[in-house]
Amino acid sequence: GAGVSQSPSNKVTEKGKDVELRCDPISGHTALYWYRQSLGQGLEFLIYFQGNSAPDKSGLPSDRFSAERTGGSVSTLTIQRTQQEDSAVYLCASSLGFGDPQHFGDGTRLSIL
């Protein structure tokens, strides 16, 4: 079956611009996670959605980062006023439920010029 799909696969933008990253989880998966992977910081948890509940935003690095999940399915991660330190690979994962194995997409590679 289809896995987790992320788009775009690559995004290059200028410092100060806003970007939107999209994640399509595996159908039927209620839990959705965003992570960031960078050379300096490794893999960091950003935000977690469980069904239609309010998300756990505890990992978001600043108020420039936000995310939503519409209809309990597709999720969008938005970064406003991008900075060079936002350059990283943003990975999305979904799981059947809390604690179940997470399945990852191939990520969006974000480069801020």
Place this chain on the structure above:
Amino acid sequence: AQSVTQLGSHVSVSEGALVLLRCNYSSSVPPYLFWYVQYPNQGLQLLLKYTSAATLVKGINGFEAEFKKSETSFHLTKPSAHMSDAAEYFCAVRGSQGNLIFGKGTKLSVKP
């Protein structure tokens, strides 16, 4: 709070040799532990997971890991390395929100 430490950012083995990738964890609650593999320009693929059942866990591609509470370790092994095993490997512990807390990763090279 939970954390994971992977010893050795790079490991190099010869094809056919034993693979041993080290992972130590810290957790105030019984841990749920995972090993993931990442190939270039791809996401992470689950190799195996420990969820408090058997302490020796078998995963895909011939990998296995042993949970040792006394040593707070969850090392990944494979008896005989294959060229296709060259990748980056991440150990992770499950956090309180079901999120994964990852180690820094170990890059495995396999020499012919």
